[in-house]
Amino acid sequence: MPGKTQPQSEMLKGTLDMMILRTLVSGDAHGHTIAKVIEHTSENLLEVEQGSLYPALHRLEDRKWVSSYWGASENNRKAKFYRLTAEGRKQLARETSRWRQMTRAIGLVMGEEGGAQ
């Protein structure tokens, strides 16, 4: 992915996939919803750009971590919905634990009490 398309509020490399998977835990969603949910839950700190969202979704689909089907959106438009697969759930668990370790380690280095939870 060329560096120019990185979003303003820069996301850590590899975390978008994890966040997409996490979003899908609460139910199937199409691209727009996924982006919105991530933005809302991050209190609008993170902004998901289409330039990374759609390639990421297709990548996850290729790796069989999500499956997709066509359905109708809230506004009754034809939309491609993504669903977390069993394999994707396992991947999410792996990535979450790795993420936890990583943030704790970084927290320790940066001198926060007990590291980030």
Place this chain on the structure above:
Amino acid sequence: MSWLRFLRRKRKDAELQAEIETYLSEEIAGNLARGMSEEEARRRARVKLGNSQQVRESLWVQNSPMPLTNLGRDLKYAFRTLRRTPGFSVIAVAVMTLCMGAAISLFTIVRSVLLRPLPFKDPGRLVVVYEHRRGNAPANSYTQVAPADFYDWRAKTHGFEDMAIIRYAGYNLTGERNELPESVRAAAGSWNLFQLLGVTPAFGRAFSEPEDRPGSTAVMLSWSVFQRRFAGDPAIVGHQIHLDGRPFTVIGVLPSWFAYPDAGIQLWRPYQADATPEFLQHHDFHQSQVIARLRPSVSLASALEEVGAVQYQLHLQYPHDPVAEDVTSGSLNEDLAGNVKKPLNLMMSAVGCMLLIGCLNVSNLLVARGAARQKEVAIRSALGARRATLIREQLAESVLICGAGCVGGISLSVLSTRLLAQAWKDLPTAQDIYIDGPVIAFASILMITAALVAGLLPALSTTGKAMMNALHASARTGAGSVSRTVLRKILLTAEIGITVVLLVSAGLLLKSFLRLRSEDVGCITQNMLTLQYNLPGKKYDTPEKQNAFNEALLERVRNMPGVRGAALGNTVPGAGYWGDFVFTVQEHPPRKAGEERPEGLMRWADPGYFNALGIPLVSGRFFTNDERGTRAYKVIVNRQLVRKYFGEEDPIGKHLNVPAYPHAGTPGIADYEIVGVVGDTLYQVGKDPKAALYFPMLAGTSSQTLAVHTASAPLSFSVPVQRQIASLDPELPVSRVRTMDEVIGASLVNASLSARLVLAFAILSLLLAAVGLYGVLSYLAAQRTTELGIRMALGAQRDQLLRLMLGDGMRPALLGLGLGLAVSVVATRLFQSMLFGTKPLDPVVLSCVVGTLFAVAILACLIPAWRASRLDPMQALRTD
């Protein structure tokens, strides 16, 4: 999964567009809900979305495997470049097509003949077993098997699942309803042969064990005779046909694909059916082939060892019979290929050389093109193109050229393989010759190799650091391309070197063939008509009846107008080996242990045979009309036999004991008395004369070759002579009506074919080398136009310039010539055994090659050199 992704990327792109649409409308809906105006909502959504084209592109890239995309682009680019110079492209593709076509054709034959397993059940475990005499000089020499040895092997060894034995035979096939008589080639096989090969008859059944005994009347038909003579009617199974006038029962028909050991076999008989008890019990009838199927758990070596042990016991048991000490084995393919293998390998090498020359030529042309693109390449690498990318791009051109050449070559070889296979008489016919998967795979590998050989060198030379010089080198210095010129000269030297090797090889083969042609067979060969017939045993069951027919025929033919003489014997000189007899000289002391047993070719001759064929009498006399039937205990020997076994001794009046041919003569006279010595004849052109024994034909023989010496064109006598035969016996078929020149020519066909083919390859290579030489020198002259102009302006004479340019071209030619000659010294030793009466370093051939190459090189150089020397100095100075 990247392939799947690659193939689905169009659909994925469409999906993505739909998704983006959804996103946009969702965003607009959201914005509207927040109370924005329609226009504002739309604008904001678009801003948020950013460049949707970029999203699509990035997904497209994500779905395209990089190397593949690059390859596609390189090929497209190379194609465009090649299309821009159609002249070059056509020449390069034509060169590659010719070379690849020849290589693929030959490989097709090699594969069909030597590599493709025969179409039998589990062919990997089938081997041919031969007897092997340890004393024989070459380690891999082998002898055909005597049936008595075979039966012992089969009974006493366990390493092979089963062993079968076959031998050739011949019959006259006659119909029940007056159909034309026909002489057919047949084979006899032990009852288990078809089972061992895994062949199921198309109709009926194969031989059973009880049928494999003397006197059996079972016969199996080949598919071709079944179709041809019996109209493909399966009802023939169980019915009778007539062979040599006797009835036989058809028990089965072989499938159409079955053509073992060759396609000429029309009938199969049980092995023992026509065998005499002596033939089956004695250990000196080496006429059969043994096919064995290895047990899955046993190694070939141990199975052979076991058979070898049995054979050694036999050797010790029969010290006076020619029983070999050991056995050896070979693959079915090689057994059939026989003496084709060596010429095939030679031609494969010749074709390989030609292909290499073709590659070098294309390479040379590409280097020249590289010069034209020098600036472009330099600029691109200055702008950051990686060297690997540039090399890959240039390789794409040679891949395209070789790819087109490969496709052309395959189409060419579809045609040429058939022609070649037809022209090659010795080629085994058990396998069809056709292009199959492995041949295509071979062609592809060849193509890639050729593309690398042809493309890598030019690509390397036009890229790299040195190329940056091109940017600051002004065209006027004319020095920027020295290294490339050197490279082209090196390529050219290699090309000429290989051409010389090919020319020398071709010259040697050609000379050897001419020597063969002009060899003296030892008898009259001009105006000589030969034909064969075989008196059927039922009608001609006594020597008297046989003699009556033979003598009547001789009488009639000799009285025909225009006939100078007629000879009747079992064969004529130059027609092949025809078997031999071992013998002992009664007057000589018994043979010491380990001493070679005397042997001589077996021949039968009528009293007028030697006169009619012009074979000189050395001493003694010819046969007389009185030496017939039981009084035929005389023998005539040839000079070679006397030289070998009598030395200075006078052979006349000595007696020969021939165990395999005991004469049924007067009681008390057991041996043949030598009555005459005749001059040597060659049994096959190109082979040394062998000792020969001539027995009186009037002893009564059924299988005859008639030779008629005519006053004029011999073939015009073929119908009148056959009419004479028909008037004596209308049911007797005649076969192989040929002139003596044809008989001898038949054994030369293959020598002539290899000589002609290698010569064709050599000439083509010479042509390629000449084109290369011409190209390099033209290029050089163009490069040096300015320099030449300056030289002229300074007063250089035209002939000086001519000499200068000629020298430039001739140097690589001479260097290549020297190198090629040096390599030839080694290379020609490899096929020395194929040469006849020609030394590998034949001075005539070598000087011809040197002369030809020199002349062609001068010719190729003269044109560009002359053109360079005719330059208008003013024009030359002004160019570029």
